Amino acid sequence: MYTELVMDHFTNPRNVGEITDADGIGEVGNAKCGDIMKMYIKVENNIITDVKFKTYGCGSAIATSSIATEMIKGHTIEEALQLSNKAVVEALGGLPAHKIHCSVLAEQSIKAAIADYYTRQGIDPTLIVGEIHECCHDGECGKE
Numbered sequence: 001m002y003t004e005l006v007m008d009h010f011t012n013p014r015n016v017g018e019i020t021d022a023d024g025i026g027e028v029g030n031a032k033c034g035d036i037m038k039m040y041i042k043v044e045n046n047i048i049t050d051v052k053f054k055t056y057g058c059g060s061a062i063a064t065s066s067i068a069t070e071m072i073k074g075h076t077i078e079e080a081l082q083l084s085n086k087a088v089v090e091a092l093g094g095l096p097a098h099k100i101h102c103s104v105l106a107e108q109s110i111k112a113a114i115a116d117y118y119t120r121q122g123i124d125p126t127l128i129v130g131e132i133h134e135c136c137h138d139g140e141c142g143k144e
């Protein structure tokens with residue numbers, strides 16, 4: 001059901017924790033399944049130099065966030081904003097269809113952290129980051 005890579009990132013997640021002097025912090029959640037994702041970023045010269053996450057979430061949310069942090073670390077903010085949940089799922093070799101929505105939590109928490117970074121810089125993030133969605137909209141989050 002889950003690829004080896006999903007299991008690897010679930011059982012040995014990368015970049016778990018928090019950054020006490022973070023330049024941006026994003027938190028997104030889903031009221032229906034109760035999962036919450038908090039993402040911390042450090043930014044230097046427009047590059048995301050460090051990223052960490054903490055979650056109360058299912059295995060798929062942990063695996064997608066873990067690989068997503070690896071995909072944005074060392075990259076520019078613009079590149080991080082381009083990271084879609086689809087690209088994250090592809091990097092993991094796929095997820096079961098009913099768990100795809102869990103990957104949105106990773107994408108949206110990164111966006112929320114970047115929005116917070118811009119707000120702290122005195123820049124309105126709305127036009128740069130766009131809308132930040134909750135992790136799913138169908139209320140079908142089944143914890144597995």
Ligand code: FES
Nearest residue numbers: 033035058102141
């Ligand atoms: Fe809601 Fe995975 S994020 S069940």
